[in-house]
Amino acid sequence: MIRIGIPRALLYYQYYPMWKTFFEELGAEVVVSPPTTQVMLASGSSRVVADTCLPVKVFLGHILALVGKCDYIFVPAIRSVESKVYNCSKFLGLPDLTRAVIPESPPILDIDIDINKGKRNLYQAIYQLGRHLTWYPLRVRRASQAAWQAHLNYHQLMSSRNLTPPQVIERISGTAEAEANSSYLISAQATIAIIGHPYLLYDEHVNHRLIHRLEQAHNRVLTPEMLSTEELQSAIARLVGRAYWTYEEEVVGAGAHYLQSGADGVIGIIAFGCGPDSVMMDVVRQQASRLKATPFMSLTLEEHTAEAGIVTRLEAFLDMIHRRKRSQVKTCV
């Protein structure tokens, strides 16, 4: 059986169930790299120039972890998933970058996703990808339909049950039954929304177990995936008019939404040197200072980010929010 490697980084958190279904329907076995470790990050960083952003270094670390464990590695080049909305160059050049800096990697399956080129082009791209596994166009078609269904279910599960991507992925693959979410919610001290790209929010090594820390301090955590597409899009429309970047919803959309309703505090997470985020997070920060309604903190992550630094800032932020809530309660009484 052909084994296809999927790195647990970058777009994994958005599309994994879809990719997994697609390849399994075509009779391949999907191998996922293990969660990020310091060794993986260091090996990824050693391959590229220092200015490359953290998520890409993590991604390359995952590729290196997959070398020798699979026959192909799946690295898509996603240009746009909406008309006239574009993606960061690093996503576009990802397959070429991987090939250039990791020559020992197994052959890379790449697919160009560009909605602007029309439906026909997209279907052709999907078929080209399926060709590596089967000769029957109909089988590819069936697999892609099943994959799309899996994708929709995945997002529906997240927004309806307030789950994070790793929780849903665990559930889909049946490795864990984590349903402890609701028990402590009643006693939650505050609701904190974290916004940013999934590859930063859910990679526990990169963000030093941020969600876990927030939950341990008895806070309810909200993430961008818990909002519906309509909520995100209307928030973007209010703030910037029209999305420019492919993954703008999870930053600007979620930020604009949570700053106005539903959260006691918002934490924005960006990677150092991230091009799109430097712009998007600034839009959110400006909005926060204009509204003056919800406290906002932005955390910049890089490979030198020290755990103690994050913890200190987090504690200070939470203290401030808790004090703020108490004083609000007092004034009400």
Place this chain on the structure above:
Amino acid sequence: MRIGIPHMGNLYIPVKALFERLNIDYVIPPVNSQRTLSLGVKHSPEGLCIPFKLTLGNLIEAAELGADTLLMAGGYGICRLGYYAKIQEQIIRDLGYNCEMVQLGVSEQKLFGLLKVIKRLSNYAPWSRIISAFRFGLAKLNALDKIERVVQKVRPIERIKGKANWLFAKAIKAIDKADDYATLKRVQTDYIDQLNQVTKDNQAQPLIVGITGEFYVVLEPFSNLDVESELGKLGVEVRRMTFISEWTKFSLFLNPLGMNEKDRIHKAALPYLKRDIGGDGWESVGEKVLHAKEYDGLVHLAPFTCMPEITAQNIMPSTKENIPVLTILCDEQIAKAGVLTRLEAFVDLLECRRRKCNNK
């Protein structure tokens, strides 16, 4: 309505000519200076690149001089550039200037889109006047770039260092002053003659270094600390493909007709980078592959945090066509001494390499 523009190399000269011929009220902000940079850095989000910060500084300085309509490049699908105008407008408004931002889509609006914007700015002047003014602007642009190409050739081999630069500065002033085609033509031939008559070391075989990278930092000497002149002083002949006149010629006139000068570069890059990654990343890789035989080395200029150029920088070392590449990242922290040291080391390396090749 008073129009302000940001700087990019000598672009302000043709734009000025265009505005003057159409009787448009305009302000050209002072040339890039430490103050421009400080203003830009102070008011920009920290993670943004040097082109954003410098152009923001220019626009603020233009607003200080009373501009109320600001022209800025933009457009979808390039890189962060498409977002610039939106944020810059917000920042300038927050500073208390009531300015309107006019965005020029450099990728989607072709010639006609550009002319339409000019028509609106000129308060709907007749098309004949717009086109004649536009032609005159283009003529100035071409004259500037023609002289610059000669300067690039003379710089490394001139006997008295700095003579070519001195003549070039004078030529820029003369072109700026010229107000009809005849004067322009005379100025152009006059200065090219003068440059050719500069006493040169005709025995010298200067090293040839290509300059590639991101459009703005390649064209704006302030942002790259004038790498070209510095290389010239070290006796290196600089070649670059990026000229504003080339860009306008192709993207405004020839691309719509299906001719693309970049096809050749893209084809060369294909084995290593299969797709356009926005900005000038594809071209950077392509130029390395294409010119590996004719150049001794390549200086790759990129703004710090530039997404396309970082991707290109990572891919460049893996090409089979092997020439030394020196990547210089430009940001507000860049210092002359650091760049000079690196350039000197790079040139030394290229000389050794050439000697070795000759011995073989």
